[in-house]
Amino acid sequence: MSAEHVYRVASAGWLHCHDHRAEDIAPWPRLSHQALVVLDLDDVFTDVWRFEGKGEYAAALIEKRVRTQGLVDGAAHIVIHRLVKLPGGFQAFFSAISLELWQRCTQWADEQADHCLVLMAPGLLCHGVTSANARLLLSQRRLMCFAETEEGMVFGATQALGSGSSAMASAAQVLVTNHSELLARLGPEAVEWGALWSTQVSDAENCLAALSGVLGGAPTVLAAEELTLAGERVQTVMPALAHQAAGRHALNPLAERVAWRAERWVAPITAVTALVGLVLAIAGVLVGQMADQQRTAGQGQRAELVALNERIQAVATVEAPQKLLPVAEFSRVLDEGARHDPVAFMALLKAASGKDVRIQRVHLEAPAGQARVRSFRVDGVMAPGASSAMTRWVSQLSAAGWSLKAVDPASTAPGAFSYELVAAATASGNPKP
Incomplete structure (x- = not known):
């Protein structure tokens, strides 16, 4: 994060961190670039308190207790870093900052030409710490600890009294x-x-050694x-940590935090x-x-289809040779003769009657007349009350491929x-030669 402009506001003064360098600067500078400002003040009261009731009133309840106990000189502004609901109430991890300093910070941040987000060190301490986890941070001579478990949140801090490593x-x-x-x-x-x-x-080595001794092993080092x-x-x-926590723990209004985060998304979104x-x-x-290939293939298939149609038309327009006409007529006569073979027809009538x-x-x-279809005329007599036999006779002849048409009976008995029978198709018992 060396490209980020980060400002550390401590009790000893302001520091500007950028491009792997840090330098002392005058307080409340006029900025021409985006910046993250971290308030790392020793005299800010920070703790974890538990209350009964609803979490919506956390800031008011904390401010009242802070003022009653005299933990902050003058009016205070309460910054809630994390709120956890518990049975019957809630727990709040908060910092009580001087109202005058708070107003000065927010006004100064609003006056900058570009996005300027203000954070507090306790916000960096708890950011990303999930349940059943803890984090310890060393800030100069002050060591802070934050943890969250199923029972709630825990915070502790200590200040080294003296300048030596001991x-x-x-x-x-x-x-x-x-x-x-x-x-x-x-x-x-x-x-x-x-x-x-x-x-x-x-200092870092001494803190890490003390922590490792209690843990029984080396912790995860950021x-x-x-x-x-x-x-x-x-x-x-x-x-x-400031870059990671800015979107959630910045003290600026929500709109400014969203705008700052949105600008961070411009480059990735542009690349995507x-x-x-x-x-x-x-x-x-x-x-x-692929469309060109399909178009070319379609044109080829269309050309093949046109050629095939032309060949079919050419075959359809070919006239039969004149010498074959007598042969065709003779074949037709033979076919009709086979259809009306009297011997086979009589055998069919005998089987049906x-x-x-x-x-x-x-x-x-x-x-x-104009009709070229030959037919058989069948005259007969059915026994009295044998209408069902007559119906069966008609059905069998129809099934054998003959169309029956009733005509006037030749007898008055x-x-x-009397029926006229026309061959509808090649009848059973009348195979074509």
């Missing part, structure tokens, strides 16, 4: 001892350690950035849009090529009938 080691030992049971239960994998701002390597400050080396995780556009362009070219149907006469009728 004073820092003693302060670290006091803090980890006060929370030794909790830290030991969580284990080294669930505890994070980092230097929020440290100019003394020995990656620190090394800055140069007036010839000294500074180890800090502040730029990275360009990539999608490139993919769509390539897909368009491929689809165009029972004792109740008696055939008297069968006559092969010649074609009359009771039960007389």
Whole structure:
């Protein structure tokens, strides 16, 4: 995060961190770039309190208790870093900052030409710490601890009394001892350690040694950035944590936080849009090529179809040779003769007629007028009350491929009938030669 402009506001003054360098600057500068400002003040009261009732009134309840107990000189503004609901009430991790300083910070941030988000060190401490996890941060000579478990949140802080490394080691030992049971239960994998701002390597080493002794192993160490400050080396995780926590823990109004986050999304969204556009362009070219191939294939198939139709038309328009006409007529006559074979037809009538149907006469009728179809005329008599036998006789002849048409009976005797039978198709018993 070296490209980010981060400002650390401490009791000793303001520091500007950028491009792996840190430098002292005058307070309340006029900025021409985006910035993240972290209030890392020793005199800000921070703690975890539990209340009964609804969490919506947390700020008012905390402000009243802070004012009653005189924990802050003058009016105070309450910044709630995290709120956890518990049975019968809630817990709040908060900081009570001077109202005058709060108003000065918000007014100064609004006056800047570009986005300027203001955060507090306790917000960085708790950001990203999930249930059953803890984080310890060292800021100069102050060591802070935050943890969250099923029972609720825990916060502790200690300040080294003195400038020597032994004073820092003693302060670290006091803090980890006060929370030794909790830290030991969580284990080294669930505890994070980092230097929020440290100019003394020995201070970080003493704190890490004390913490490892309680945990029984080395905790997870947050990656620190090394800055140069007036010839000294500074180890800090502040730029990275500030960038991660700005969208949630900045003290600015929601609209400003969203606008700041949106600008961070411009470059990735632009890259994704360009990539999608490139993919769509390539897909368009491929689809165009496939369409051309399909069009070419369709034209080829259409040409083949036209050629096939032309060949069919050519075959259909070919006239039969004149020499074959007599042969065709002779074949037709043979076919009609096979259809009207009297022997086969009589055998069919005999099979269809029972004792109740008696055939008297069968006559092969010649074609009359324009009709070229020959037919059989069958005259007969059915026994009295044998209508079912007559129906069966008609059905069998129809099934054999003959169309029956009733005509006037040749006899006036009771039960007389006459039918004209025309071959509808090649009848059973009349195979074509």
